[in-house]
Amino acid sequence: MSAADGLGAHVETLLAAEGERRAVAPLTDAYDCLTVEDGYEIQAAIIDRRVAGGDVVVGAKLGLTSKAKQQAMGVDVPCFGVLLGSRRLTADEPVRLNEFIQPRAEPEIVFHLRDALAGPGVTPQDVLAATGAVSCGLEIIDSRYDGYRFTLTDLAADNTSAGRFLLGAQSVDPGEIPDLSLIGCLLEVDGGVVATAAGAAVLGHPAEAVARLANWLGGRGGALQAGWSVFSGGLTIAVPLFAGTYVAATFGRLGHVSARAV
Ligand code: OOG
Ligand code: MG
Numbered sequence: 001m002s003a004a005d006g007l008g009a010h011v012e013t014l015l016a017a018e019g020e021r022r023a024v025a026p027l028t029d030a031y032d033c034l035t036v037e038d039g040y041e042i043q044a045a046i047i048d049r050r051v052a053g054g055d056v057v058v059g060a061k062l063g064l065t066s067k068a069k070q071q072a073m074g075v076d077v078p079c080f081g082v083l084l085g086s087r088r089l090t091a092d093e094p095v096r097l098n099e100f101i102q103p104r105a106e107p108e109i110v111f112h113l114r115d116a117l118a119g120p121g122v123t124p125q126d127v128l129a130a131t132g133a134v135s136c137g138l139e140i141i142d143s144r145y146d147g148y149r150f151t152l153t154d155l156a157a158d159n160t161s162a163g164r165f166l167l168g169a170q171s172v173d174p175g176e177i178p179d180l181s182l183i184g185c186l187l188e189v190d191g192g193v194v195a196t197a198a199g200a201a202v203l204g205h206p207a208e209a210v211a212r213l214a215n216w217l218g219g220r221g222g223a224l225q226a227g228w229s230v231f232s233g234g235l236t237i238a239v240p241l242f243a244g245t246y247v248a249a250t251f252g253r254l255g256h257v258s259a260r261a262v
Contacts, residue, residue, distance in 0.1 A: 087163065107187050201235045
């Protein structure tokens with residue numbers, strides 16, 4: 001993409017917002033002619049810049065796959081983003097608020113792919129067969145748009161609010177879990193329960209979300225690569241992080257993942 005095609009300026013706007021930790025107005029406020037496809041082109045250009053700078057793509061994410069998230073964000077279509085290696089937090093690493101604009105945490109079910117997947121025709125069964133392990137994770141989202149106000153186009157451009165991510169310590173063979181849609185999830189903040197959900201909150205079954213992403217990528221000549229981790233989308237609302245906030249997600253069968261904001 002070149003600046004001449006009109007999208008380059010938006011790439012710079014979002015890179016600067018992230019770099020300077022300063023929220024910006026949604027791109028579509030001033031450019032309502034931008035399409036969702038333009039949004040994904042802007043995302044791809046941002047990722048290309050990160051990779052050119054030495055970062056590495058380690059996975060993919062779905063967003064807005066649960067009713068809880070769709071209703072909270074006012075967008076009812078799932079979205080797709082990219083996970084970069086530099087954005088992974090280790091289990092004992094705090095969420096450093098000075099590295100974010102307006103971070104929120106959300107619990108997710110994560111698929112670790114042993115085999116690549118590319119549509120068309122990928123089914124949830126294919127996803128489970130290609131998955132080496134499942135774990136729980138927390139995504140720390142950080143919209144570059146003021147107050148998390150955006151359209152699907154804006155969200156696609158902003159790599160679907162991707163900030164950081166961390167994984168639970170436990171990895172489980174998907175064959176050992178009879179039905180991922182029945183996995184319970186308990187989200188706690190500072191020791192109090194704030195939300196509960198089951199795996200089915202994500203498009204009826206989290207493997208359905210991953211199948212959709214594989215099919216969507218296949219249609220664009222892409223694939224979910226072997227070795228990637230795929231975040232299937234927040235099961236519950238996301239909770240804001242302030243200094244000292246301790247957020248913990250506990251899942252049936254998949255263990256526990258937590259983070260403290262400092
Ligand atoms: C959009 C990102 C959504 C999810 O898991 O639903 C997402 C947002 O809420 O800012 O990552
Ligand atoms: Mg998410």
